[in-house]
Amino acid sequence: MRKIIEWPGGVNLLTLVLFPLFLATGLTQNVAHVGGYGELHYNKPTRGVSREKSAGQLDFHRFIIYFGYQFNNWIRFNSEFELEHALIESGEATGEIALEQAYLELRYRPQLALRTGIVLIPVGLVNLYHEPPSFHGVERPNVEKYLIPSTWREAGLGLVGKIQSRLRYQAYLMSGLDPDGLSGKDGIRGARQKAFKSSTQDWALTARIDYQLNLFFSLGMATFFSTLEKPAEYGNELSGAKLFLNELHFQYHRVGWQLRGLLVFTRIFQSAKLNAFYSKLKEAESDLGEEQLGAYGEVARELVGFWNPESEQQLFIFGRYEFYDTHFHTRGFVPNPEYRRKEFTIGLTYLPAVNVVLKIDYQFLNTAGKKSWQQFNLGMGYNF
Amino acid sequence: MVQLRIALIYLILTIPVAAQIGPGDIPSKVLNQSLRTNLNSEVVMEWVAWLIPEELKEELRGSLKMKRSLPDSLVMGKWKLGEEVGYVLLDRAPSKVETFEYALYLQEDGSIRAVDVLIYRESEGGEIDHPAFRKQFVGKRNPRRIIPGRTIQAISGATISSRSITYSVRDLLTIFLKLRAREGK
Structure with missing residues (x-):
């Protein structure tokens, strides 16, 4: 018989009896809040x-x-609190249970709050707002999967605030990326530590500002910096290795129209040193690019408004073009054309009610190399 | 599993619904600041409560978008500013995981004079405070024409709270207008 993950007895009692009671008491007093989101995909x-x-x-x-x-x-x-891929079984490569966020916030005033715990890295459009009804397409944009590895979170400490509801900022000091997980194909995706006994041999700094120009238009930028040295393990073998990620984004929403776009550029210093070191360590060719570049633009048009302007239902047709290259520039070897990707997604997003979404789309996933494929996706999602 | 089910049912029953509130729920400093900004410091206020009869509750239930329960009475401030009179209603609405409080200012004829966000707790979604967003409500008098994403554009970065405040204003205005028509006030 296959065993579903076992909870220690104490947790069982707490989860089933004490926690809901505590929660219910909090809820009736309006101090505790529950919510959630989820998404089912067909690819x-x-x-x-x-x-x-x-x-x-x-x-x-x-x-x-x-x-x-x-x-x-x-x-x-x-x-x-997240369960990915529906099922966790002991000893098998299945889904994962993870804390996506868990932080304390001490809000001294709207302009200044201290946040500490597991926080989202404030980079990109999807990483901070990743509820399924808030983005088009069954899958998140791939630029925000490979170049900005959403859902990207780490443990740390920082400041957040807003100034006159036009300008918002976030800045954090957190555990850094783990250079062991860097790869030529997936960039920094595997280097996230996710606050799982995160090593602080390397530290990261990150910051973001967003400016709301008027009702329709907002733009922002973010930066992320991490050292990649692991001095406690590797001494000074990787000295000078570090990563800089910079990102720009905008959103334009006007009755019926939604436009958004993002540009991200990452540079790894001492990539040749990292490749030489990891090729030896892992006894396999390490092909980390020195630079990564990615961008996407998305246009969506709402359709229900044409025939029923009083309806709260929304149906969008959208198109998204993405370009990303995890070998935008390489040092000492020829870039792999398979890592230079151009993707086009077209689809429909149907919101029958606020925060309920049904999605359908078709993707043309091309590389500059030989591999190119197409994919059909269906999805449902909710947020409450 | 039985325990879990009981706990879940208990949870569902106790999830807070955004209820209408009175002046005692808002720190007087915040409320006075809002009254000063949206009316003027000379304003004369009188707080009243209109009972909502059960049959009206039944009638209203089908037309509300955000509110899942109705209070027994609608608390409002009648304001007087020289010759001008109107109403101010305080309300609570959900943001992504928490709730926020806002004030709905009405003219005597029931059209919206202003919407003001009084207390916003969550870090995300506070953009509904932006004057350009709140200005969209001004002059609206038909609740059916207050539609998120259409007549009231969501402000980016605050999609959830934009919808929430839009529907809450719509609900509150619906309740107010029905009650007023009934009372002949």
């Missing part, structure tokens, strides 16, 4: 893949519960 490669890989797949990709507690009128706790 079916249609062209350009081998027969073995052409099978469609239904996956309850994410199931998230929020829990928040307000200690008083200026101190609160927020968290997101």
Whole structure:
């Protein structure tokens, strides 16, 4: 018999009896908050893949519960607890249970709050706002999967605030990336430590500002810096290795129209040193690029308004073009054309009610190399 | 599993619904600041409560978008500014995971004079405080024409709170107008 993950007895009692009671008491007093979001995906490669890989797949990709507690009128706790891919079984490569966010916020005034715990890295459009009804397409944009590895979070400490509701900022000091996880193909995705016994041999600094120009237009930029040295393990073998990520984004929403775009550029200093070191360590060729570049633009048009301007239902047709290259510039070897990707997604997003979404789209996923394929996706999502 | 089910049902029953509130729920400093900004410091206020009869509650239930329960009475401030009179209603609405409080200022004829965000707790979504967003409500008098994403454009970065305040204003205005028509006030 296969065993579902076992909880220690104490946790069991707490989860089933004490926690809901505590929560219910908090809820009735309006100091505790629950919420959540989730998404089910159906992905079916249609062209350009081998027969073995052409099978469609239904996956309850994410199931998230929020829990928040307000200690008083200026101190609160927020968290997101996630189950990915629906199932965790002991000893098998299956889904994952993770704390996506868990932080305390001490809000001294609207302009200044201290935040500490597991926080989202404030980079990109999707990483901070990743609830399924808030973006088009079944899958998140790939630029925000490979170049900005959403959902990207780490443990740390920082400041957040807003100035006159036009300018918002966030800045954090947190545990750095783990250079062991860097790869030529997936960039920094594997280097996230996710606050799992995160090593602080390397530290990261990150900051973001957003400016709301008027009702329709907002733009912002973010930066992320991490050292990649692991001095406690590797001595000074990787001295000078570090990573800089810079990102620009905008959003334009005007009745019926939604436009957004993002540009991200990452540079790894001492990439040749990292490659030489990891080729030896892992006994396999390390092909980390020195620079990565990615961008996307998306246009969506709402359609229900044409025939029923009083309806709260929304149906969008959208198109998104993405370009990203994890080998934009390499040092000492020829870039792999398979890592230079151009993707086009077209689809429909139907919101029958606020925060309920049904999605359908078709993706043309091309590389500058030989591999190119197409994929059909269906999805449902909710947020409450 | 039975325990879990009981706990879940208990949870669902106790999830807070955004309820209408009175002046006692807002720190007087914040409320006075809002009254000064949106009316003027000379304003004369009188707080009243209109009972909402059960049959009206039934009638209203189908037309509300955000509110899942109705209070027994609607608390409002009648303001007088020289010759001008109107109403101010205080309300609570949900943001992504928490709640926020806002004030709805009405003219005597029931059209919206202003919407003011009084207390916003969450770090995300506070953009609904932006004057350009709040200005969209001014002059609206038909609740059916207060539609998120259409007549009231969401402000980016605050999609959830934009919708929430838009529907809450719509609900509050619906309740107010029905009650006033009924009372003949």
